[in-house]
Amino acid sequence: MSLLAFSLVLFAICLLAGLLGSLLGLGGGIIVVPALTLLFHVDIRLAIGASIISVIATSSGAAAAYVRERITNLRVGMFLEIGTTLGAVTGAYVAGLVSGRVLYIIFAAVLGYSALRMFAGRTQGEGHHDVPPDALADRLRLHSSYYDPAEAREISYRVTRTPVGLGLMYVAGMMSGLLGIGSGALKVPAMDLAMRLPMKVSTATSNFMIGVTAAASAGVYFLRGDVNPYIAAPVAAGVLVGATVGSRLLPKLHSQAIRAIFVAVLLFIAVDMFVKGLA
Amino acid sequence: MTGTEISAALATVGAPSLPDEDERVRRTEVAISLVLRIGVVVSLLVVVAGVIDGMVRSPAERTSATLGHSLISRGATFPHSFGSLFTGLGHGDPASIVAAGLLLLVLTPVLRVAVSILTFAYQRDAVFVVVTAFVLAVLIASFFLGTAGG
Numbered sequence: 001m002s003l004l005a006f007s008l009v010l011f012a013i014c015l016l017a018g019l020l021g022s023l024l025g026l027g028g029g030i031i032v033v034p035a036l037t038l039l040f041h042v043d044i045r046l047a048i049g050a051s052i053i054s055v056i057a058t059s060s061g062a063a064a065a066y067v068r069e070r071i072t073n074l075r076v077g078m079f080l081e082i083g084t085t086l087g088a089v090t091g092a093y094v095a096g097l098v099s100g101r102v103l104y105i106i107f108a109a110v111l112g113y114s115a116l117r118m119f120a121g122r123t124q125g126e127g128h129h130d131v132p133p134d135a136l137a138d139r140l141r142l143h144s145s146y147y148d149p150a151e152a153r154e155i156s157y158r159v160t161r162t163p164v165g166l167g168l169m170y171v172a173g174m175m176s177g178l179l180g181i182g183s184g185a186l187k188v189p190a191m192d193l194a195m196r197l198p199m200k201v202s203t204a205t206s207n208f209m210i211g212v213t214a215a216a217s218a219g220v221y222f223l224r225g226d227v228n229p230y231i232a233a234p235v236a237a238g239v240l241v242g243a244t245v246g247s248r249l250l251p252k253l254h255s256q257a258i259r260a261i262f263v264a265v266l267l268f269i270a271v272d273m274f275v276k277g278l279a
Numbered sequence: 280m281t282g283t284e285i286s287a288a289l290a291t292v293g294a295p296s297l298p299d300e301d302e303r304v305r306r307t308e309v310a311i312s313l314v315l316r317i318g319v320v321v322s323l324l325v326v327v328a329g330v331i332d333g334m335v336r337s338p339a340e341r342t343s344a345t346l347g348h349s350l351i352s353r354g355a356t357f358p359h360s361f362g363s364l365f366t367g368l369g370h371g372d373p374a375s376i377v378a379a380g381l382l383l384l385v386l387t388p389v390l391r392v393a394v395s396i397l398t399f400a401y402q403r404d405a406v407f408v409v410v411t412a413f414v415l416a417v418l419i420a421s422f423f424l425g426t427a428g429g
Contacts, residue, residue, distance in 0.1 A: 004334055006350060042351040053381055060319045060387040070305060078395060079410055085417040089424070140406060211388040212414065218385040219422035222378075225359035229377035230333075230350055233326045236384065240323070 003230065011234040013039065014054065018242025024118060024262055027182035027210065028239035029055045030111055034269045037104075037276070042231060044100045044107075048180030049226035052218050054239035055182045059211030061240055062247065071146045071204040073197065076159060079140055081209055083166040084187070085216040087173025092217035095178045096224055104277030107179050108270045114185035115266035118259070131160040131196045146201055157198050165195040177217035182210040304398060311394050315387045322383035329376030336373060389418045 013035050014028070021028040029051040036047035095103065137143065137159040145156035168190035176183040184206045191202035221227050357374040358364040364382070367375025392415045399407040 003350075007330060040351060043353050045353060046351065053384060056388060057319055057323070057384055060315050060384070060391075074304070074308060074395075075407065078392075078407065078414065081392075081414045082410060082417075085414055085421075089417060089421050092421070140410075212392055212418070215385050215388040216418050216421050219418075220424070222359060222382065222385070223422070225353070225357075227359070227378070227381060228350065229326075229329070229357050229374050229381060232381055233330050233377050236381065237323055237326065240319070 007230070007234045010036075010040070010231065011238040014235045014238025015242040015245075018054075018058065018239035018244075019246040020242075020262070021239070022243040022246030024259070026114060026118060027055060027184055028058055028243055029179075029181035030114055030185075031266075032235060032239060033107060033180060034111070034273055036231070036235070038269070038272055044103050045095070045224075045226045046228050046231055048095065048103070049221040049224075049228065050232040050235040051180035052176075052214050052221055053227060053232045054236045055176075055180070055214040056211050056218060057236045057240040058243045059182065059207070059214065061244060062207065069204060071200050072208045073142070073144050073159075073201055073205050074208070075140065075144070076142050076191070076195075076197065077205045077208045079142070079162070080166060080169045080187075080191075080205075081212050083169030084173030084176065084209055084213040087170040087175075088177035088213050088216035089220065090170075091174035091177025091179075092220035093177075094174070096220070101277045101279075103179070104273050106175075108272075108274035108277060110175055110179060110181070110183075110185075111273065112267055112270040115263045115270065117185055117189075118263065118266075131158045134160040134162050136162040137195075144201075146198070148200070155198065157201070158196070160196050161194050165190050168194055173213050173216070176210075176213050177220075180214075180217075180221075182214065184210060304402065307398055308395075311391060311398075315391055318387045318390070319384060322380045322387070325380030325383060326377050327380075329373050329378075329380055332371075332376060333373030389415070392418060 014032055017031040017035050018028040020026075021031050032051045032054060033044070033047045036042040036050065037044050042050075140162070142159040142162065143157065144159075145154050147153070148155050169187065172183045172186035172190060175181065175186055184203075187206035187209060188199075188202045191197040191205060192199055197205070218227070358367045358372075358378050364375055364378055368379060392411060396408055396411045396415065399411055
């Protein structure tokens with residue numbers, strides 16, 4: 001295969017991965033890594049190195065929209081990035097120490113979890129009432145409000161269990177650095193369930209944080225020689241274009257039947273990755 | 280309704296967003312984000328230029344049958360340190376141009392964090408200046424700490 005053909009096929013596959021990722025509300029990374037390893041037989045570390053670059057491209061490209069929506073809680077995001085960046089550096093180091101087979105198995109577990117969680121659906125609650133007091137959240141002035149167009153009013157919310165959230169973010173960052181994914185599926189519950197941020201705020205803030213998290217592990221991958229320019233370039237460009245087109249032109253998939261099909265496909269891929277890890 | 284309330288209400292009608300502190304910060308953030316989006320486009324252009332340069336310059340090598348294996352396996356034949364990157368750029372090496380473009384892309388969120396420090400300093404928010412500076416320190420350190428394994 002010539003470099004041109006390789007680049008074009010890779011670009012096309014990653015465009016589809018980015019499109020599918022944005023349709024499902026998952027990142028592109030979690031689909032790109034299986035595509036590269038299972039379809040192209042790319043070494044999983046190179047796949048992860050390319051994927052982490054694509055995560056940054058997508059996040060930086062879309063960041064303006066998340067801030068403009070006035071839903072993102074910038075203070076919460078910046079504070080929790082202490083956890084995600086430290087976790088991402090840890091994850092990137094661990095990825096260099098464990099074998100490729102371990103990476104396949106962890107990836108399979110996170111992919112399976114993300115797929116199931118996506119199917120469980122998302123409750124669009126307008127916030128939680130009577131949250132327990134949290135001195136750290138008060139001190140950092142994390143409480144905020146956002147405008148909900150559906151209800152046509154400003155909804156204020158209080159943030160709680162900030163230390164627990166920070167700890168969970170360390171884990172989310174570690175998975176991001178270890179597997180080259182945005183790990184939004186781990187960041188959102190940390191804010192939604194633990195810190196009691198409204199679902200919409202959690203999702204927007206998670207999307208805002210993903211690029212900074214990914215940047216913290218990209219340097220380690222680059223220095224280790226796992227960012228192959230000729231793989232990372234078409235992958236980053238493909239995912240970026242796919243995700244942009246997906247978020248602009250296509251509405252999110254709300255049909256439970258179609259979601260069920262995709263969840264089945266993702267679970268199948270997860271099993272495939274798991275088997276590859278055992279082989 | 281007092282006169283000031285009416286004029287405040289009119290001001291809100293005229294401007295879609297509230298002119299309070301939060302809104303000013305948010306506008307700054309949107310502006311930063313737009314600049315970073317331009318950064319993404321510029322770095323991708325550098326990447327594409329490098330890829331095309333690579334294809335034009337050595338088509339024979341690039342179409343060889345061994346290419347496939349060398350692309351999907353580890354064992355770097357491309358720059359993966361700042362030293363080799365700058366040397367490669369000096370020679371106009373296509374792989375180095377692509378890698379430089381990708382590194383520019385990686386720097387976009389780092390730059391965003393750096394600018395946020397200034398935003399918080401402008402608000403005289405000492406705690407968040409420290410928080411953001413710490414995040415920036417972790418990001419910068421990640422490029423110099425080493426690799427662990429290989």
